Amino acid sequence: MILSSSEIARRLHDGDLVIDPYNGASQQPASYDLRVAEEMTLPRGVCTLVPSIERVELPQDLAATLRCRSSLARRGVLLGGGFVDPGFRGQLTLCLTNTGSEEISLAAGDRVVQMILQEVLNGGRLYEGRYQDSRGAVHSR
DSSP: OOOHHHHHHHHHHHHSEHHHHHHHGEEEEEEEEBBBOOOOEEOBBOOOEEEEEEEEEOOOTEEEEEEHHHHHHTTEEEEEOOEEOOEEEEEOOOOEEOOOOSEEEEOOOOEEEEEEEEEOTOOOOOOTTTTBBBBBBOOOO
C-alpha cells in the first residue's frame, strides 16, 4: 500500500519515519518531493549525482520508490536508481541524466524527485549497505 499524505504526517509525528528537514510544500497527496541540496547544472548527456536536502530514515516496514517529477521529465531528465530499502538512513543521492536539448539549471531547494513510500509486509531485514548514513552526493563505491 502507498502511504497517503495524512499517513506520512502521522508517521513523522510518531517518529518512526524521518524526513529532515521536512517541507510542507513538498508534501503531495501520495508522495513527498525531494529537494536539491545545492545549486547544480545538469549538462546534456551526462549523469549528474545530486544530493537531496532531506535526510531520510525508513523504518523496517517502509520502502521508497523514487520517480523523477514530471516537470523535469518533460524537459528530458531521467532518474537512475530509484529504490530505497527499509532501514536506510541518510541523504539520498539522486542520479539525474539530462537527455534534453539544453543544459538545465537547478537552484538549491528545487523539488526534483518524488519519493513514494510503501508498506513492506513481514519485513525484518534492514538495509546495511555501503550507502548507510550518506551525506552529500555519494559516488559508486
